[in-house]
Amino acid sequence: MDEIALAQLPIAEVVLKEQAIAKAEDLRAGPLPRAMRRETLRGLLIGFTIAMDALAIVVGFEVVEVARGFHWLSPGGISLVVIVIPAYIYFGIIGSAFASPTLSRVSASVTGAWRALLGALVVVIVCAFFAKFSLKISRSAFIYAILSASSLLVASRGVTALVIRWGLRGKTTDRLLITDRTAQGVPPDIDVLDLQFSSLRPDLADPAQMALISERIDPYDLVYLHCGEAEREGWVTTLKASGKACEIVVPSQSIHTAVGVGRLGGNDTLILSRGPLSLGSRIQKRLFDLAVAVPVLILVGPLMLIVAALIRLESPGPALFTQSRIGQANRPFRIYKFRSMRLASQDEQGTRSAARDDDRITRVGRFIRRTSIDELPQLLNVLLGEMSLVGPRPHATGSRAGEQLFWEVSELYWMRHALKPGMTGLAQIHGYRGATQTKSDLEARLRYDLEYLQSWSLWNDLTILFATVKVVSHANAY
Incomplete structure (x- = not known):
């Protein structure tokens, strides 16, 4: 060879x-030291770049306006900067302006920074229009400030390129x-x-x-x-x-x-x-998960406490059930659910799927499974970063389709784990919920999972979440 x-x-x-x-x-199996060092350096590099860019924008606006009697660091100016900087960072992330390969090339780095600044300025204009606020500044002064900030962004990205060349030796x-x-x-x-x-x-x-x-x-x-x-x-x-x-x-x-x-x-x-998602897309998805999961968890917290109490009252044992599931990159994690079965009947390996008339399920358990309330503790998995709101549903290692383990049905099964598992997914809103009894059931779910990976977008996640509300109580949920 x-x-x-x-x-x-x-x-x-x-x-x-x-x-x-x-x-x-x-x-x-520990990673090699060099990879760990460079991973840390890259994180510091991105933080350094964001700080330098933010400073360039603030100074660029301030220098021009000091001579014109308007200070961006005055209360009115600060209110505008508070909009510009976060918007710039957001557009920089989704446009890969802070990605390592982009930062290592000055032309691509500067272009990415300018695009992010343009996006931030559009946000300012939209906010000014709808919020009906105005600043005592002429349009010409505003344009000069933008040009000044853009010029300083070139310097900022040049410094970043030097850091990469000398500090990371270009790698x-x-x-x-x-x-x-x-x-x-x-x-x-x-x-x-x-x-x-x-x-x-x-x-x-x-x-x-x-x-x-x-x-x-x-x-x-x-x-x-x-x-x-x-x-x-x-x-x-x-x-x-x-x-x-x-x-x-x-x-x-x-x-x-x-x-x-x-x-x-x-x-x-x-x-x-x-890879299924770029750095910017991964950050978007994570921020979306947190923005939704945190308020939802606060909202349903009282309901979860009531459910936990009812579970404890009906049968002895903990209110929560944990089980090893296959997560992102085929690595195991512990999933949280409300316990719906009697403690002695729990199936840690997931070798036996729940049936419609399953005698292991308690009365409270039957209700919370039918209404999907038993899934609410997975919001904790989302906060921990082990799961996402939307993604392929995680399976137990012992799950079977008929007599075959899931991965024995198709080698493509492993590829569904390229993203974090989700509380809901494309397969679920198409009716594939509950037990997977046959090989054809699994293959259909797998097709939807891989389709989700190949066509991911934040809009798709939002669409799937809204569609999930319609199928929370489903005939296959028991």
Whole structure:
């Protein structure tokens, strides 16, 4: 087989203990130190850039107006700045103006900053129109202030570019090469996971191993794969399911699943995936989750306390039921639900789905399951960042469609975990709620889950939430 022909890099040996795979929650395959350091530096870089840009905007506006008798730092000016800065940051995030690849290129960085400033100014104009507030400032002065701020943004982004060049040595992306052969000539900024010295292998029938791989590659932004055809298919499925940007090193362009072509040194790479969401989209989704979950949790808090008391009164045991579910990047997490079954009848592994006349379910449990009130504690999972309001529903590791485990029905099952699981999803509003009894049921749900991943937008999330209200009480909810 072909070798990667680039300057030699010592192979990073990874030693794994097989007995540690007994439980996915106990797996701790630590990331390489360089990735952790650069991840922290990137976070500081983004914070530094936002602070510099905000300062550039404030100073740019203030310098021009001092000579004209209007001060942006006066009460009237501050009220406007309070609108401009948050709006600028918001448009910068959704426009990837603070993304590391953008910041490393001055032209793209400046363009992104100007677009964000333009968006912020549109917000100011709209607010001024609807709120009917005005400032004692001429239009010409306002234009000069904008030009001044725009010029200082160029300086701000130039400083950021210097920080990247000198502080991060021009590298803002953490990259990992997974290979099953001697890694020669790999650029020194790329970490190497040599499978010749590691027992780490994709096993699509083992959720624990899938979780371990996700933990191992979590610190990286881009993962390259260079291995033989015998193992390639399993790795391709695993990496695409991780939600990471992935490329495969090949001697020729021969894999139909690629979404583009890239380069690694002197080799062609096929881009397997770019990740389902950009940084800006992930931030939007998280802010949306918090903006909705926090007030809803406060609103339904009294109801949750009443339900918890009723559960405790009807049967002994805790009011909450927790269970291990498969979460984002195939990593397990503990989901919270109101307990709807008798304590002795609970199914930790989820091997037995609830039936319509299930004798394990209590009277209170039957009501809260039918009305979906039992799902309300998952708002805590949303606040903890383990779940989202909208996304593919998380399943227990022992869930079956007929006699088959879910991942045995289709290898595509793992790819639904590229995003955080949700309290509701596209499949649920199309009637796929409750137990999954057959293989065709699971395949239909899977199609909707993958469709959601491929066409994500904040508007779609909002639409799904509103549609969920109509199906809260559903014939399949029991």
